[in-house]
Amino acid sequence: MSNNAISTGPELPDNPAESTVDDSRLLANRDLSWLRFLSRVRLQSSDTRHPLLDRVRFAGIATAILDEFFMKRIALMLERLEEGRVTASLDGLSIQEVLERSTELIKQEQVELDRIWFEELVPSLKTHGVVVLEYGELPPTDRLRVDQWFEREVEPVLTPLAVDEGHPFPFISNLSTSLGVLLRVPGERTKQFARIKLPDGLPRMVPVPHSGPVGITQDPNRIRFIPLWQLVEANLGALFPEMEILDSGLFRLTRGAGLETGEDDDDEPDLMSTVETELARRRFAGPVRLEMEPESSPELQSLLLDELGLPKDAVTVRTSPFEPAAYHxxxxxxxxxxQRKKWIPTAPLRLRGNSDIFSTIRDGDLFVHHPYESFHDSVERFVNDAAHDDKVVAIKQTLYRTTSDSPFIESLIHAAEAGKQVACLGELRARFDERNNVGLPPRLATERG
Known part of the structure; x- marks a missing residue:
């Protein structure tokens, strides 16, 4: 291990083969291993064996993994430290040690993500006709075009919120990206803070074609993009007329995800109610990370930290796009x-042209290889045919993650309406799909009557 490496667990014993199975030195830490997985994903964004746009997507996936790690694991570590828990996990590392090592690994990963974006991805995109520019790099005529697009399409959906004696600091939702602005009335000394949230419905990268309307990618072989936040920042004067703009900066807040409360809660007598309660609390979970640009002023940073109740080490400084949506x-x-050629799954050979899936299975076990063979033409068909087969009397199924428009839901409802016995086991705590899964049992019960 190099001197700069951060270990994912205690040092291995000299002779691991002679150690007992309960030797903590043989165990890798859950959280630090997660960050090693992040590192492997990040490396894909720098691997030139992948098509360029796939590499851009990997950078977005790595950014999303970091978001999730802060929401789930960093938030939980901070909560346990605040509660005074110091017990080491099975790998022998205390919570404080894991937090410190995680912080160092995250810093290393963020530095690499920034470098890959500016030194590898952006230059490579440019050579293929996709140019990512700063707002100030646009020619004057194009800046006029994008300013006019801002006036028509962006300004009407922005809601600047000022902070003063009559207006408290606004609630900042999880993973929302905002511009913080310091301003004052000309001639006065008192400064005011205002926050402008970038609405989710707007593109994070604004297409600026060489001709034609802004906001539309007419020719993907020759197109320019500028960050949305820079366009908003360049037009602050229109949002705050007759005010003096003193400072502005981009920031993004991460809150804890909640629901990462431990296995003991699985013994709750009413797990459904527990999850519903935690979902309601998730929106207001405590902040754990504040992402800012390196150009952000100490005054603006200090103001945000004070209002959000965060320590200085909660600030993550980054130069690459904050949001996964920009990469995607x-x-x-x-x-x-x-891009890598999209694979179109094929119907399993034994199911092609066969109208009776059950006779196919009776003839011999059916092995299906996903994603190369079609899930729709195999598993979905199996459940759907069972729901419509008069000889089937019961369907018992587990659904881990699903959606309201899942074909499985429709099949199960039809089966129940047809008088079949239907039992469905759902995972309420499938991370970040809890809201979908909590709504599943009531719908199935209602549809069954």
């Missing part, structure tokens, strides 16, 4: 030459 927007460009 670029990765979704219709450029087949820069």
């Amino acid at each position: 927007q670029l990765a979704d460009l219709p450029r087949a030459d820069l």
